[in-house]
Amino acid sequence: MKRDTLKLFRTIETLFSIKDLDSLLENVLTEARQFVNADAGTIYLAARGFLYFSFVQNDTLFRGETKDKYISSGASMPIDKASLAGYVARTGETILIDDVYHIQSEVTFSFNPAFDQKTSYHTRSILCVPLKTRENEVVGVLQLINAKNESGKVVAFSMQDKLFISQFAQNAADAIEKARMSREMVLRLVELAELRDPFETSRHAKRVGAYSVELYEKWAQRRNVSAREIRKVRDVLRTAAILHDVGKVAVSDTILKKPDVLSYDEKQAMRLHTILGARLFKRTTSFWDYMSAEVALNHHENWDGSGYPGRIDDLYAEKIYMGPGKQGTEIPLSARVVAIADVYDALVSERAYKKGWRQEHALRYIRYQAARKFDPELVAIFTQMGDLLSAIAKKYAY
Numbered sequence: 488m489k490r491d492t493l494k495l496f497r498t499i500e501t502l503f504s505i506k507d508l509d510s511l512l513e514n515v516l517t518e519a520r521q522f523v524n525a526d527a528g529t530i531y532l533a534a535r536g537f538l539y540f541s542f543v544q545n546d547t548l549f550r551g552e553t554k555d556k557y558i559s560s561g562a563s564m565p566i567d568k569a570s571l572a573g574y575v576a577r578t579g580e581t582i583l584i585d586d587v588y589h590i591q592s593e594v595t596f597s598f599n600p601a602f603d604q605k606t607s608y609h610t611r612s613i614l615c616v617p618l619k620t621r622e623n624e625v626v627g628v629l630q631l632i633n634a635k636n637e638s639g640k641v642v643a644f645s646m647q648d649k650l651f652i653s654q655f656a657q658n659a660a661d662a663i664e665k666a667r668m669s670r671e672m673v674l675r676l677v678e679l680a681e682l683r684d685p686f687e688t689s690r691h692a693k694r695v696g697a698y699s700v701e702l703y704e705k706w707a708q709r710r711n712v713s714a715r716e717i718r719k720v721r722d723v724l725r726t727a728a729i730l731h732d733v734g735k736v737a738v739s740d741t742i743l744k745k746p747d748v749l750s751y752d753e754k755q756a757m758r759l760h761t762i763l764g765a766r767l768f769k770r771t772t773s774f775w776d777y778m779s780a781e782v783a784l785n786h787h788e789n790w791d792g793s794g795y796p797g798r799i800d801d802l803y804a805e806k807i808y809m810g811p812g813k814q815g816t817e818i819p820l821s822a823r824v825v826a827i828a829d830v831y832d833a834l835v836s837e838r839a840y841k842k843g844w845r846q847e848h849a850l851r852y853i854r855y856q857a858a859r860k861f862d863p864e865l866v867a868i869f870t871q872m873g874d875l876l877s878a879i880a881k882k883y884a885y
Contacts, residue, residue, distance in 0.1 A: 522652065527547065531627050570596055580617070582596075585644075624664070698876060735760045790818070795809055
């Protein structure tokens with residue numbers, strides 16, 4: 488018991504160190520499942536009277552398939568007493584069920600077997616806990632499915648499981664609320680850029696962020712980068728990717744919205760958004776600021792040196808002179824990752840002046856630009872991520 492308590496406190500401490508909302512939600516679900524040895528689980532966020540699916544995990548069905556954790560952000564259920572998760576969100580009560588197909592007591596909620604019927608999975612035991620802050624606000628629901636004993640047999644969750652997960656959930660809710668507020672501030676910056684450039688939408692930014700962290704993680708695993716380092720980078724890379732074009736808030740509307748080809752001077756003014764964006768992140772002692780500046784400044788550099796803004800002596804000089812383009816690994820890894828994610832999403836997205844490309848055509852273009860625009864090693868990884876890219880696009884389509 489003492490050992491479990493110490494583990495719980497260490498896990499809670501880790502949660503509050505995670506800054507990125509998506510990384511935090513995924514971590515909350517993973518840690519909770521590991522703590523009670525649950526085979527599967529779902530984490531929902533509450534908003535506007537609905538519970539929105541955020542992440543789903545299932546060791547039986549989704550072994551190694553990272554695409555399956557992404558559920559469309561439009562997938563939701565009402566917060567009412569009809570469903571298990573809805574009941575928990577509505578009442579703030581925890582539900583502990585030994586067998587969902589044999590619920591004995593008279594209750595308003597019922598188990599929906601549609602997922603089991605579709606996948607041939609068999610849900611049995613469920614522990615469903617509200618993510619309720621210290622201010623008593625329910626920000627979401629944590630649902631854990633099918634506890635397993637040491638031999639791998641599905642068993643009921645225990646009262647001790649309920650006690651520990653309830654304590655964990657309250658602290659997780661506080662961490663989630665803090666991270667959600669930070670994410671909202673970041674997206675407001677993106678929305679400011681959207682006012683100037685209608686193609687820099689929050690949905691585009693979220694997709695670029697998700698593509699970027701998945702591409703980085705696959706690259707890092709190939710390179711045998713430690714799990715701790717991967718978590719550290721993922722935690723800030725998503726936000727840095729979301730803010731990659733924030734410098735456009737300082738570029739003139741006449742340039743951003745010009746329907747014709749830009750003149751040389753206008754192109755130079757447009758290119759300044761990389762420098763203006765990087766200038767926003769001045770705290771070099773902050774890893775978040777450092778990487779955000781790195782991405783903003785360098786995501787238009789090309790592997791062959793033909794990109795911009797190139798080498799710059801003084802980022803804060805009154806008169807900026809863009810030097811020769813950076814090339815190869817001289818371009819920071821974070822920016823090389825985001826460059827691929829950004830171009831891919833621009834290609835497959837429908838815009839006023841074009842239809843979205845089919846995925847295979849966009850990936851063919853990315854492949855063609857290997858060693859020209861893009862890091863060839865990253866291209867080789869990215870072009871094998873088709874199913875995962877589709878899942879991310881579906882999640883952030885709303």
